[in-house]
Amino acid sequence: MVTVQKLLRLGSDLQVDSARRDTEILLCHCLDKPRVWLYTWPEKEVSQDCANAFKQLLVQRRKGIPVAYLTGQREFWSLPLAVSDATLIPRPETETLVEWALELALPNAASVLDLGTGSGAIALALASERPQWHLTALDVSEEALQVARGNAVRTKMTSVHFVQSDWYQAVLGQRFNALLGNPPYVDADDPHLGLGDVRFEPRSALVSSNRGLEDLGRLVIGAPDQLVDGGWLLLEHGFEQAKTVRAMLHDAGFSHVTTRLDMSGRQRVTGGCWHAD
Ligand SMILES: C[S@@+](CC[C@H](N)C(=O)[O-])C[C@H]1O[C@@H](n2cnc3c(N)ncnc32)[C@H](O)[C@@H]1O
CATH class of the missing domain: 3.40.50.150 (Vaccinia Virus protein VP39)
Incomplete structure (x- = not known):
């Protein structure tokens, strides 16, 4: 099992200005939680399925695919x-x-x-x-x-x-x-x-x-x-x-x-x- 905090560190190599924000949005998408939840529960353990899904999204984000296409959503x-x-x-x-x-x-x-x-x-x-x-x-x-x-x-x-x-x-x-x-x-x-x-x-x-x-x-x-x-x-x-x-x-x-x-x-x-x- 891996924690929220550890998973968030995996996005630190994203080559975009919005690296931290993108990582948080992608993890929230996998967890189906709002962003504030990440800050409230940094030590919370994340299931293997969720961690794997998140890692897959990071792979795609590293290729440049927009966060909105990865989550399928954008607020307007x-x-x-x-x-x-x-x-x-x-x-x-x-x-x-x-x-x-x-x-x-x-x-x-x-x-x-x-x-x-x-x-x-x-x-x-x-x-x-x-x-x-x-x-x-x-x-x-x-x-x-x-x-x-x-x-x-x-x-x-x-x-x-x-x-x-x-x-x-x-x-x-x-x-x-x-x-x-x-x-x-x-x-x-x-x-x-x-x-x-x-x-x-x-x-x-x-x-x-x-x-x-x-x-x-x-x-x-x-x-x-x-x-x-x-x-x-x-x-x-x-x-x-x-x-x-x-x-x-x-x-x-x-x-x-x-x-x-x-x-x-x-x-x-x-x-x-x-x-x-
Ligand atoms: C810049 S996007 C704007 C999308 C949306 N209104 C927005 O602001 O997010 C331009 C839109 O015009 C549509 N479009 C392009 N050529 C068109 C045409 N000849 N007739 C009607 N819609 C067209 C595209 O499919 C696209 O959805």
């Missing part, structure tokens, strides 16, 4: 969301988009569309805050939608309507009070694609042609036909793309075009309002 907006290698791992930066959406002066029963929902992060966060909104969440990936639907059931946000669609294709003719999206926006040649967790995430969730701007451009161009008068489009993008996305929105006829910063102070979400005249 305090919701425990399942993730798989078919979904992006939700990022804290995306909470900037959620916060902005919650500040919009929308009708009580607003209809809101999440474009490229992945694990369902944005739609489910909004559903948890605005249960009276009519939320639709689309993605081109059926595998991602399966994960998102499972998350809706697990978090009891079953009113969200999920639909498979190539951007606006399946919702043409419908109009929304707000369109929100975190589309793929990374240039295929971006060296960051070869670093850290990103290496294991689906390329289709990350990479867009035309220097990362193709999908952002498609969403902007199509937005006026999908918005009610006075509706809003909010898009997450790379921090170096803010100026270009603002120009796209101006060119498409949006007003009140602004960019918001993420918690690292980087220009991350750009939005504007659509008036039909």
Whole structure:
């Protein structure tokens, strides 16, 4: 038998800044305990099966596989969301988009569309805050939608309507009070694609042609036909793309075009309002 404390020491060779944190999360996953339990019971003996499972996870973490894929879960907006290698791992930066959406002066029963929902992060966060909104969440990936639907059931946000669609294709003719999206926006040649967790995430969730701007451009161009008068489009993008996305929105006829910063102070979400005249 081996103790909690001894097992935690096994992760000290992980070559990442978050070595201790990752080790604790992986051990908690095997023990099915919260992290505080590790500090309360460092001398507690751990079963052989659990110790073996933990050692296997450390082997995979040493190969670079993201902790969220190893545990199958990542928290977003305090919701425990399942993730798989078919979904992006939700990022804290995306909470900037959620916060902005919650500040919009929308009708009580607003209809809101999440474009490229992945694990369902944005739609489910909004559903948890605005249960009276009519939320639709689309993605081109059926595998991602399966994960998102499972998350809706697990978090009891079953009113969200999920639909498979190539951007606006399946919702043409419908109009929304707000369109929100975190589309793929990374240039295929971006060296960051070869670093850290990103290496294991689906390329289709990350990479867009035309220097990362193709999908952002498609969403902007199509937005006026999908918005009610006075509706809003909010898009997450790379921090170096803010100026270009603002120009796209101006060119498409949006007003009140602004960019918001993420918690690292980087220009991350750009939005504007659509008036039909
Ligand atoms: C950056 S991920 C965002 C996932 C999630 N919204 C989040 O913030 O964690 C982009 C998502 O867009 C989806 N996507 C890519 N191309 C698409 C398309 N043509 N139509 C619809 N969804 C698409 C991907 O499958 C992926 O789930």
